[in-house]
Amino acid sequence: MEKYVAVESVSQVFDTARGPFTALNEINLAIRKGEFVSLIGHSGCGKSTLLNLIAGLTKPSSGVLICDQREIAGPGPDRAMVFQNHSLLPWFTCFQNVYLAVERVFGATETRARLRERTAAALELVDLAHASSKYPREISGGMKQRVGIARALAIEPKVLLMDEPFGALDALTRAHLQDALLRIVKRTQSTVVMVTHDVDEAVLLSDRIVMLTNGPAATIGQILAIELPGRRDRVALAADPRYLQYRAAVMKFLHQRYSNPEQSTRLALVEAGDAEPAEHKEDSAIVA
Numbered sequence: 001m002e003k004y005v006a007v008e009s010v011s012q013v014f015d016t017a018r019g020p021f022t023a024l025n026e027i028n029l030a031i032r033k034g035e036f037v038s039l040i041g042h043s044g045c046g047k048s049t050l051l052n053l054i055a056g057l058t059k060p061s062s063g064v065l066i067c068d069q070r071e072i073a074g075p076g077p078d079r080a081m082v083f084q085n086h087s088l089l090p091w092f093t094c095f096q097n098v099y100l101a102v103e104r105v106f107g108a109t110e111t112r113a114r115l116r117e118r119t120a121a122a123l124e125l126v127d128l129a130h131a132s133s134k135y136p137r138e139i140s141g142g143m144k145q146r147v148g149i150a151r152a153l154a155i156e157p158k159v160l161l162m163d164e165p166f167g168a169l170d171a172l173t174r175a176h177l178q179d180a181l182l183r184i185v186k187r188t189q190s191t192v193v194m195v196t197h198d199v200d201e202a203v204l205l206s207d208r209i210v211m212l213t214n215g216p217a218a219t220i221g222q223i224l225a226i227e228l229p230g231r232r233d234r235v236a237l238a239a240d241p242r243y244l245q246y247r248a249a250v251m252k253f254l255h256q257r258y259s260n261p262e263q264s265t266r267l268a269l270v271e272a273g274d275a276e277p278a279e280h281k282e283d284s285a286i287v288a
């Protein structure tokens with residue numbers, strides 16, 4: 001397999017007041033160009049830590065990370081990050097927010113007219129041309145998130161990194177944006193690494209789902225390749241037996257093989273007679 005992004009024997013140890021804390025242990029992952037990979041696992045297992053390493057925001061304690069045959073030595077325009085909270089500048093319009101990023105990357109080599117063209121095209125891509133001159137406070141949460149995605153795509157990154165990009169949105173807006181993202185990445189052929197807590201979102205969007213074991217010293221427990229049609233229709237997929245099988249496989253990993261560590265502690269206390277039984281959510285598709 002041609003490796004575009006490679007994570008090789010990566011471990012991350014943090015210095016804490018209580019001594020060294022191993023968050024990630026020996027992560028190995030190779031991602032193809034144009035592939036959509038989701039990272040899923042229980043809260044605190046190290047998903048954001050891994051994403052930050054690929055973004056170059058932090059350096060690994062050991063191991064190497066590579067993007068397009070070069071070692072990742074820091075953040076760069078070849079990798080754009082979309083955070084859960086859009087992080088738009090409130091005193092700039094949507095257009096200006098995107099333009100700023102475009103100018104930073106292409107400002108030295110391109111005319112202002114071309115920079116404006118790029119900005120307008122990115123806003124068009126996320127259906128927000130009409131909101132160009134609005135300020136973040138004047139638009140909805142879903143629209144803000146779309147501006148964040150436009151800003152990331154506008155700099156034509158080789159890799160789009162997304163940390164729970166739709167986590168703060170209501171279910172309908174989230175579905176709408178997931179569909180938009182699927183269309184956009186098909187069109188732009190972007191390589192995407194996305195952290196999510198949502199099993200359905202992971203199955204719907206991904207080519208592969210990387211499941212992390214519980215921390216400390218989390219590592220990759222299982223990788224699931226999702227072989228579903230390229231043009232994914234959420235309504236049709238809901239009844240597709242393959243979709244249900246993939247969903248069940250992820251649920252099994254998360255709720256049987258690696259159940260929520262906090263819940264396990266609570267169940268142990270229940271068995272010891274020290275606590276009331278925790279509410280048991282049989283089919284919760286959101287990972288706690």
Ligand SMILES: Nc1ncnc2c1ncn2[C@@H]1O[C@H](COP(=O)(O)OP(=O)(O)OP(=O)(O)O)[C@@H](O)[C@H]1O
Nearest residue numbers: 014016021023042043044045046047048049050215
């Ligand atoms: N800078 C840091 N210093 C010390 N410990 C850290 C640091 N950053 C993260 N950790 C610890 O590393 C572990 C992994 O954190 P991380 O944020 O990557 O988890 P996560 O899977 O993204 O969690 P969530 O799903 O809740 O966002 C946690 O135990 C966290 O407390």
